[in-house]
Amino acid sequence: LASIYALTKYAQERAVLIFGDAYGVDAVALRLFNVFGAGQALSNPYTGVLANFASRLANGQRPMIFEDGEQKRDFVHVRDVARAFRLALEQRQARGHVINIGSGRA
Template sequence: ASSMSVYGEGLYETTAGERRAHIRRSPAEIKAGAWNPSGPDGERLRPIATDENKPVDLASIYALTKYAQERQVLIFGEAYGTDAVALRLFNVYGAGQALSNPYTGVLANFASRLANGQSPMVFEDGRQKRDFVHVRDVARAFRLALEQPHAAGHVINIGSGNAYAIADIASLLAEAMGVPEIEPEIINKARSGDIRNCFADIAKARDLLGFEPAHRLEDSLADFAQWVRSAGAIDRGAEMKRHLEARGLVL
């Protein structure tokens, strides 16, 4: 189980259709509220689906550990003649998430806030995009990877293949939880190390695994909201924000 975090920023293309794979925002740009990355010469860029050919760009300790783990597994498999595959999971959601851990997935974080009558905290301007994949689709992807011998030795994206703006996710979840009047709190500040956009190209998963997502986010939030209500959640979002600010990790 690897992670989309190994990519850093996702793929972009210029207005001329040229791919840009090595994109990072500087702290100065982020502090100035220049949320969208630009090219080396300042050219405008458009985010596109990230495929497995994008070089990794390890921008966090978490990404470093996940990349080390996937390489360990694949090197072991090649050396010992054992089938091994690394699935790069995008933003996984579903029943069973740790609702009271503010550093877990964004949907769980938002759900904890909403369940306690608080606005979801959205960093930057809320227009950053992510790919959300249901845990049942992820479980099926692992089963398929076990069943398909020609997947051995590969790294494969597992996502929904769709891109969602984070602020839109907060509003959709509020509606699903029956509190549409609770609007997201747009922070207009960034967390250190956060990327702007990354969403999955899942063509390789379709080709090698026969994988096709069965659970669209829009159709799954009602069930997720019902589970949140039954599970209970302690909101630690404000505490998380204070900790990040105290350590200089909010720009």
């Protein structure tokens, strides 16, 4: 895996699914991509990038670009994330799986 962060995320997913299997608990792991929506924190330059850009532009300022500006990220609206959580709870075929929750566009 590419980083300690990725390794710990993977280990957590596996632990949830193994626990579910061992104890007969319905479990699913959802991998959320970059969630955005109302109330987005401006203080985090990565998770709040859309809110940060919008706020700066609305105030006549240029958006702050980090690193080389060539990064691509998959953003997903919080309503779509909520829907994904609901579907994961309702759809039996989701159980025991890891599911990516994103827009599919970067």
